[in-house]
Amino acid sequence: MGEVINVVVAFAVIVFLFRWLTTSNDSSSERSAADTLGFRPKPVSQDMIDTISNMFPDIPPDNIRYDLLRTGSVELSSNKILERGFLDPPPPAYFTLYPRDPNAEQVARPAAGGAASTAIKAPKQSLIDRYNLQQRVTQPGPLIEEDQSGGKAAWEDSAEKREASLKERKAQMILAARQRMLAQQQKDAAS
Numbered sequence: 306m307g308e309v310i311n312v313v314v315a316f317a318v319i320v321f322l323f324r325w326l327t328t329s330n331d332s333s334s335e336r337s338a339a340d341t342l343g344f345r346p347k348p349v350s351q352d353m354i355d356t357i358s359n360m361f362p363d364i365p366p367d368n369i370r371y372d373l374l375r376t377g378s379v380e381l382s383s384n385k386i387l388e389r390g391f392l393d394p395p396p397p398a399y400f401t402l403y404p405r406d407p408n409a410e411q412v413a414r415p416a417a418g419g420a421a422s423t424a425i426k427a428p429k430q431s432l433i434d435r436y437n438l439q440q441r442v443t444q445p446g447p448l449i450e451e452d453q454s455g456g457k458a459a460w461e462d463s464a465e466k467r468e469a470s471l472k473e474r475k476a477q478m479i480l481a482a483r484q485r486m487l488a489q490q491q492k493d494a495a496s
Contacts, residue, residue, distance in 0.1 A: 341398045347377025361386050370403060371395035432479045436472075441480060 339345045349370060356379050357369045364386060372382045372392045386392060395403075433442055458474060461467040 338402055341402055342374065342396075343398075344375060346374040349373040349377070353379050357382055357386070364392055365394075367395055367399070367403070367405065368392040371399055433483065436476060436479060438476055438479060441476065442483065 353373055354366060354369050357364065357373070358366060360383060361369075369382065369392060371394070372385065373379070376382055376385075382392065433439060458470045461470055
């Protein structure tokens, strides 16, 4: 009878030591994250979040991170979005571990080439700058009518001519929109 008690005590000590050794390998932050979220979070990189954000810009980044913490896979999260059209929002406990960044709008998403994820977003580039229309803005020209800004173009024979025609129509639309905006601002300032 005494031997049975010794075996049971030895077995209990071995089980206790085994559990203690296997759980001590986890860091306390991982354990607290698992306790808070209710599952063991998978490692998620900013590149993974950016990949899904670039494919689905209408999905909030917190929803993407939360789903990636659960799945650990860009493919599974992407398939979930394609099948359902959305990702579940994270529970309130998620925000204790991953608080929302108040400067999130100022942080630029890195390009596919792998730019730094903490880069500050450059000032928004105007359409005038993007399409190199500075000279056409500074030169006084005739007012562009609504029906002249864009519209249909005749089909050109070569791809170069079609491209040039498209660029010109874009420029006319941008300049017409700028004229309308300036007229609206003058009207608002006068009243």
